[in-house]
Amino acid sequence: YCLDIPFREFPRMTYQDAMNHYGSDKPDLRYECKITNLDHLSSQTNTPADTDLTYCSLTLSNAAEQFSNKTLSQYQDLAKKSYVGTKVAAVKIQEDSWRSKLTKIIPELKWDQFSKEGNVKQGDVLVLAWGKRAHVLSLLGDIRVEFHRDVTSQLNTQPLDLNNPASFNICWIVDFPLFLPLEDESNGVNGAGLESAHHPFTLPHPDDEHLLLTKPLEVRGLHYDLVLNGNEIGGGSIRIHSSALQEQILQLLNIDPTTLQHMIQAFKYGCPPHGGIALGIDRLMSILCQTPTIRDVIAFPKGFGGKDHLSGAPCDIAKEEKDYYHLT
DSSP states (O other), X not given: XXXXXXXXXXXXXXXXXXXXXXXXXXXXXXXXXXXXXXXXXXXXXXXXXXXXXXXXXXXXXXXXXXXXXXXXXXXXXXXXXHSTTOEXXXXXXXXXXXXXXXXXXXXXXXXXXHHHTTOOOTTOEEEEEEEEHHHHHHXXXXXXXXXXXXXXXXXXXXXXXXXXXXXXXXXXXXOOBSEEEOSSTTSSGGGOOEEESSOTTBOBOTXXXXXXXXXXXXXXXXEEEEEEXXXXXXXXXXXXXXXXXXXHHHHHTTOXXXXXXXHHHHHHTOOOOOEEEEEOXXXXXXXXTTOSSGGGGOSSOOOTTSOOTTTOOXXXXXXXXXXXXXXX
């Protein structure tokens, strides 16, 4: 059947904005609350310039009644398990005692200035996280989604109303970084320690190409994702079509270009700009059917051991077949 959803142009959001405001590169836009950076409130003027320490908050609107000590404990366990070194706390905005509670938790922040900015109101819950920037943003992104899903579950409401266009929050995520840092810095040119954010064949953003050798982590790639309600339902990129640029990217990633000489040589004969996208139809169907896993919408799902019970794959290849295809 066809859903009566009016057509509209999908909005675009940069990767950096998605991480800074939602703590995820596939933000669920059904939930309005955003992450707020609190670094401007710091009273520490002697913090080293290269520090990665950050303070952020998440305001859960009118959540004081639903938010319990057990809820906070669950979030603290999440921080210990998945984001080592990241601290998390929460304060209910009730009466006037919340300012003094915040001062006890993080005394180095100017909470009087925070209250003047009007970021919270009575009945809200302010969730705080501080530590390594990437960990803080991802943790608050997880909390943001988990809390609202818990509320939806407690209210016994459907997370997706197929008859309500507002239930479908689709957006493009663009301007991803071309590279990500590796913890093992032995890889890459001059120990750069880089890996591809998407794949080694993604075209660098033309405005950033001059930074490849000097500031590779600041280079954006022409990679894009299509996101629906916090789920990636499509992804693709514009590809490199220059042999010289492809060799340069492979060298930055410490990948031997000789392993891909067939492709590099083909580029030298002239290759047009090209790109594409792959849509996750199975993921989209699982969202529309409101199933917990894509296994429920795949015609012949594999078993937990990777076995295809329809065809019997994987199985050993007979010697006659190996000989026919010259396989050893």
